[in-house]
Amino acid sequence: MGGGFYVSKVVGVVGIVFGAGAVATIIALAVVYSEELSKSSNAVGPTNGGSTVTAPGSSSVKPGTIVPTTKPSNEQWDKYRLPDTLKPDHYNLTLWPRLKPNAEGLYIFTGKSFVVFQCVKETDLILIHSNKLNYTKWEDGNLAKLSALGSIKAPTIKTTWLKETTQFLVVQLDGKLTAGESYKLYTEFVGELADDLGGFYRSEYEENGVKKVVATTQMQPTDARKAFPCFDEPAMKAVFHITLLHPPETVALSNGLEMAPVPVEEVGPEGPVNVLRTSFEETKRMSSYLLAFIVSDFDYVNSTTDNVLIRIYARKSAIEAGQGAYALNKTGQILKYLEKYYNVSYPLPKSDQIALPDFNAGAMENWGLITYRETALLYDINVSSNSNKERIATIISHELAHMWFGNLVTLKWWNDLWLNEGFASYVEYLGADDAEPDWNIKDLIVLGDVHRVFAVDALASSHPLSSNEEDIQKPEQISELFDAISYSKGASVLRMLSDFLSEKVFTNGISTYLTAFAYDNTVYSDLWTHLQMAVNSSGTSTSLPAGQTVHSIMNRWVRQMGFPVITINTNTGQISQEHFLLDPDSRPSVPPSEFMYEWIVPIRWMKTEVGQPQLWLQEKTANIPDMKVTGSAWVLANLNVVGYYRVNYDQSNWEKLLAVLSDRPESIPVINRAQLVDDAFNLARAKYINTTLALQTTKYLKGETEYMPWESALDNLDFFYLMFDRSEVYGDMQAYLRQQVQGLFDHYKTLTGNWKDVPSGHMDQYNQVNAIRVACSTGIKECLDLTAGWYKQWMNDSARNPIHPNLRATVYCSAISQGGAKEWEFGWKQFKNATIAIEADKLRSALACTKQPWLLNKYLEYTLDPKQIRKQDATSTIVYIANNVVGQPLAWDFIRDRWTYIFKQYGGGSFSFSNLINGVTKRFSTEFELKQLIQFQAEHNDFGSGTLAVSQSIERTKANINWVAENKASVQAWFHAETILPS
Numbered sequence: 001m002g003g004g005f006y007v008s009k010v011v012g013v014v015g016i017v018f019g020a021g022a023v024a025t026i027i028a029l030a031v032v033y034s035e036e037l038s039k040s041s042n043a044v045g046p047t048n049g050g051s052t053v054t055a056p057g058s059s060s061v062k063p064g065t066i067v068p069t070t071k072p073s074n075e076q077w078d079k080y081r082l083p084d085t086l087k088p089d090h091y092n093l094t095l096w097p098r099l100k101p102n103a104e105g106l107y108i109f110t111g112k113s114f115v116v117f118q119c120v121k122e123t124d125l126i127l128i129h130s131n132k133l134n135y136t137k138w139e140d141g142n143l144a145k146l147s148a149l150g151s152i153k154a155p156t157i158k159t160t161w162l163k164e165t166t167q168f169l170v171v172q173l174d175g176k177l178t179a180g181e182s183y184k185l186y187t188e189f190v191g192e193l194a195d196d197l198g199g200f201y202r203s204e205y206e207e208n209g210v211k212k213v214v215a216t217t218q219m220q221p222t223d224a225r226k227a228f229p230c231f232d233e234p235a236m237k238a239v240f241h242i243t244l245l246h247p248p249e250t251v252a253l254s255n256g257l258e259m260a261p262v263p264v265e266e267v268g269p270e271g272p273v274n275v276l277r278t279s280f281e282e283t284k285r286m287s288s289y290l291l292a293f294i295v296s297d298f299d300y301v302n303s304t305t306d307n308v309l310i311r312i313y314a315r316k317s318a319i320e321a322g323q324g325a326y327a328l329n330k331t332g333q334i335l336k337y338l339e340k341y342y343n344v345s346y347p348l349p350k351s352d353q354i355a356l357p358d359f360n361a362g363a364m365e366n367w368g369l370i371t372y373r374e375t376a377l378l379y380d381i382n383v384s385s386n387s388n389k390e391r392i393a394t395i396i397s398h399e400l401a402h403m404w405f406g407n408l409v410t411l412k413w414w415n416d417l418w419l420n421e422g423f424a425s426y427v428e429y430l431g432a433d434d435a436e437p438d439w440n441i442k443d444l445i446v447l448g449d450v451h452r453v454f455a456v457d458a459l460a461s462s463h464p465l466s467s468n469e470e471d472i473q474k475p476e477q478i479s480e481l482f483d484a485i486s487y488s489k490g491a492s493v494l495r496m497l498s499d500f501l502s503e504k505v506f507t508n509g510i511s512t513y514l515t516a517f518a519y520d521n522t523v524y525s526d527l528w529t530h531l532q533m534a535v536n537s538s539g540t541s542t543s544l545p546a547g548q549t550v551h552s553i554m555n556r557w558v559r560q561m562g563f564p565v566i567t568i569n570t571n572t573g574q575i576s577q578e579h580f581l582l583d584p585d586s587r588p589s590v591p592p593s594e595f596m597y598e599w600i601v602p603i604r605w606m607k608t609e610v611g612q613p614q615l616w617l618q619e620k621t622a623n624i625p626d627m628k629v630t631g632s633a634w635v636l637a638n639l640n641v642v643g644y645y646r647v648n649y650d651q652s653n654w655e656k657l658l659a660v661l662s663d664r665p666e667s668i669p670v671i672n673r674a675q676l677v678d679d680a681f682n683l684a685r686a687k688y689i690n691t692t693l694a695l696q697t698t699k700y701l702k703g704e705t706e707y708m709p710w711e712s713a714l715d716n717l718d719f720f721y722l723m724f725d726r727s728e729v730y731g732d733m734q735a736y737l738r739q740q741v742q743g744l745f746d747h748y749k750t751l752t753g754n755w756k757d758v759p760s761g762h763m764d765q766y767n768q769v770n771a772i773r774v775a776c777s778t779g780i781k782e783c784l785d786l787t788a789g790w791y792k793q794w795m796n797d798s799a800r801n802p803i804h805p806n807l808r809a810t811v812y813c814s815a816i817s818q819g820g821a822k823e824w825e826f827g828w829k830q831f832k833n834a835t836i837a838i839e840a841d842k843l844r845s846a847l848a849c850t851k852q853p854w855l856l857n858k859y860l861e862y863t864l865d866p867k868q869i870r871k872q873d874a875t876s877t878i879v880y881i882a883n884n885v886v887g888q889p890l891a892w893d894f895i896r897d898r899w900t901y902i903f904k905q906y907g908g909g910s911f912s913f914s915n916l917i918n919g920v921t922k923r924f925s926t927e928f929e930l931k932q933l934i935q936f937q938a939e940h941n942d943f944g945s946g947t948l949a950v951s952q953s954i955e956r957t958k959a960n961i962n963w964v965a966e967n968k969a970s971v972q973a974w975f976h977a978e979t980i981l982p983s
């Protein structure tokens with residue numbers, strides 16, 4: 001996933017203020033639905049005969065035999081990593097997915113595969129990854145055939161067996177393979193085409209009342225081995241010759257361009273069948289996790305840019321409705337932009353992108369055949385909002401960025417995943433900006449990544465970007481790396497790096513890196529080396545502080561967790577740095593690195609209204625005489641939040657900044673207005689400043705119409721709602737916010753001619769949503785009547801939805817929250833009938849807004865019934881319900897009650913599971929809730945990929961308890977005093 005594991009940046013459309021919806025910090029739309037992993041994998045036996053394949057001296061055992069407990073063995077096959085004895089050269093693989101169940105009701109695929117590999121070091125053992133595959137047993141009783149390619153003879157196979165925990169097909173030989181010689185290993189196998197969203201799996205949907213099945217893949221990180229036996233590590237690059245057998249009337253796609261399909265008669269367990277055989281051009285040398293095989297009856301639209309064939313595939317009805325047009329339109333442009341940015345031409349002859357009805361991540365960057373959730377690729381002007389459109393532009397840009405960075409050049413092992421994902425998460429903004437230059441989308445990285453990940457990286461349970469290779473072994477450990485730190489912190493520090501090197505030097509380094517390591521693998525420091533070369537040859541090496549290199553600066557950001565808060569004392573000119581922890585009493589979970597929480601910090605800043613030359617802070621403290629100011633002069637640091645750090649000031653500078661905000665806000669760049677709010681709230685959480693000082697940054701919003709500061713404030717006030725929406729503070733807080741938002745609501749009412757027009761600016765469109773969302777959630781009657789009226793109009797004529805796509809998520813939520821069963825049932829019916837996933841998603845989040853417990857409980861039941869809610873959407877729907885103050889306790893009871901089932905279904909995957917745990921517990925702020933959580937942790941010894949999320953939740957709950965105790969009274973008093981007409 002990671003590679004394509006896109007996390008939605010624009011989910012905050014429906015916020016906590018409504019009591020439901022998505023939360024900015026770490027809750028993503030991206031949902032993983034994964035098969036259970038090693039914990040309880042299915043018994044896999046040979047396909048013919050009933051005898052059990054037994055591992056000599058270890059693992060699998062005939063039923064009924066009593067085995068003496070033996071010491072854990074430490075054979076090569078007990079380790080998760082491949083030995084360094086063999087290297088694949090190429091594979092020939094034929095797969096035949098059945099789109100109809102067999103006599104036993106099972107969807108299966110059959111396969112024949114050989115791999116030609118070279119022996120690098122003499123060995124009598126072949127280990128090749130294989131998971132949940134059943135093999136044909138040959139005459140000699142073995143599951144594979146071995147031959148030699150050269151003149152020598154291959155040793156005979158002694159025994160073969162499957163090692164389930166480490167997911168190997170083990171081939172033990174009578175003699176040794178010779179170093180330097182090539183061999184060929186042949187197997188035939190059968191696997192299940194399950195609906196588990198991993199490996200080779202099936203996706204189902206209905207079209208014109210007909211149930212249809214798509215066979216598709218998600219290999220990253222470790223599921224290629226579920227489709228065929230392979231050396232399933234990113235450094236084991238090889239060339240793949242792929243052939244798919246598929247029913248007539250279907251099309252087969254893979255990484256390479258397809259050759260003309262040939263009708264053939266194939267014989268399977270079901271007898272002879274007429275099928276099409278489609279072979280594909282051989283791939284480039286590539287990693288197994290980037291493979292893709294898809295059989296569907298989809299249609300496509302296409303175009304050609306610079307001899308690259310671009311095709312967008314989707315369900316026939318979606319293509320017919322023109323929903324692929326936007327993606328097609330932008331892909332060529334973004335490809336061209338990226339070719340220029342990298343100064344390396346696109347390495348493949350084609351770029352296919354396909355929208356799938358069931359997909360775990362947002363998208364996956366399979367080389368030449370990118371897979372997407374429908375919502376991440378399909379655009380419909382009548383249904384899609386501007387945020388849907390932005391998501392499509394950025395996610396396409398993200399995945400295309402990987403075609404070079406990640407696919408052409410691949411990190412050697414998953415511990416460096418952050419570089420792959422961080423890079424694409426940064427460059428996605430650049431590509432999308434080129435595609436939509438009017439949006440100012442590059443600014444949004446500050447909200448979407450920098451602020452978002454600050455929230456996670458300020459916890460003591462955070463972790464460094466870089467992990468040690470030896471600490472990342474098991475599939476679950478790999479999955480756990482696909483988190484906000486890898487994506488968003490990675491993006492943030494690379495953006496900072498590009499800024500202080502200059503984009504020209506940065507891209508020169510990227511370009512030589514991509515050229516030097518094409519079709520090969522790297523470690524992250526290889527990139528530093530190439531960036532340093534670019535610095536040296538640019539003649540501007542003075543942009544780095546004397547004696548420092550790209551390595552020495554960046555390793556501090558990469559090898560230690562967290563980030564600094566820079567404190568500037570404008571009375572003395574003293575400036576200092578300190579590790580910023582949201583809970584000042586917490587202790588980091590990992591021992592400090594050799595850098596002892598000191599960073600080399602590039603500081604862009606301004607004095608009063610004048611930009612100043614960039615500074616470097618290299619020590620704990622420094623004296624910068626220029627930063628000493630008097631009179632009305634002020635200092636503002638981290639201009640445009642290019643740096644990955646927060647900034648604190650002495651009280652008098654804070655007061656001057658507050659005054660500027662209210663008197664001449666345009667003196668401060670809009671991104672920094674958002675920063676001042678976000679820094680202040682977080683500094684208050686960490687007790688650097690008073691909570692009331694943070695609240696004061698929201699006073700000027702009365703006159704603010706820009707999106708970014710509003711969004712930043714609302715993100716931060718979400719926390720206040722979480723902590724107080726069940727307490728007596730709630731009324732005063734609502735009254736204050738109602739007063740603050742009235743101006744914004746009126747502004748948009750005028751701007752849109754009484755809600756008839758759409759504001760022209762992208763950010764204005766976003767802030768219009770905020771205006772309505774907050775006005776309605778704080779009970780402004782005019783707003784409630786507006787949303788309820790629109791919804792009623794729709795209920796009266798369901799064929800004509802009068803609500804603009806931009807506003808739908810918010811309006812639906814407001815109307816359903818005001819309404820009862822009638823409104824909910826109407827929304828549910830529309831959800832079930834929606835023909836475009838983008839519309840369904842809006843309804844799915846809005847249905848969680850109802851205040852009726854019985855409806856919420858019914859909805860919770862639906863989440864685990866795939867006929868009602870797609871499996872890919874189950875966990876995010878539970879989180880939506882938990883965001884609702886009424887739904888929160890219901891969701892918590894529900895997941896505890898169904899824990900065994902939920903864990904079995906979702907526990908092995910990546911994002912979704914930790915999102916579920918974090919999402920359901922984020923309101924926790926009482927001793928009683930803490931006790932329940934600790935008890936929950938104690939009752940279950942394994943949380944799979946949610947292990948970290950459970951400890952994060954406990955830490956967060958403790959911090960919340962303290963925070964509420966310390967702040968409740970003063971916060972209530974402040975809201976009360978600042979509201980002109982207290983309610």
Ligand SMILES: *[C@@H]1O[C@H](CO)[C@@H](O)[C@H](O)[C@H]1NC(C)=O
Binds near residue numbers: 091092241242279
């Ligand atoms: C592998 O497959 C390709 C394409 O299907 C074919 O041209 C090639 O001859 C095969 N190689 C071997 C050794 O069979």
Ligand SMILES: *[C@@H]1O[C@H](CO)[C@@H](O)[C@H](O)[C@H]1NC(C)=O
Binds near residue numbers: 044045046
């Ligand atoms: C693989 O073998 C196991 C054990 O015999 C069986 O339960 C399973 O259904 C088989 N899988 C397939 C896809 O045939």
Ligand SMILES: [Zn+2]
Binds near residue numbers: 004365398420424
């Ligand atoms: Zn990615």
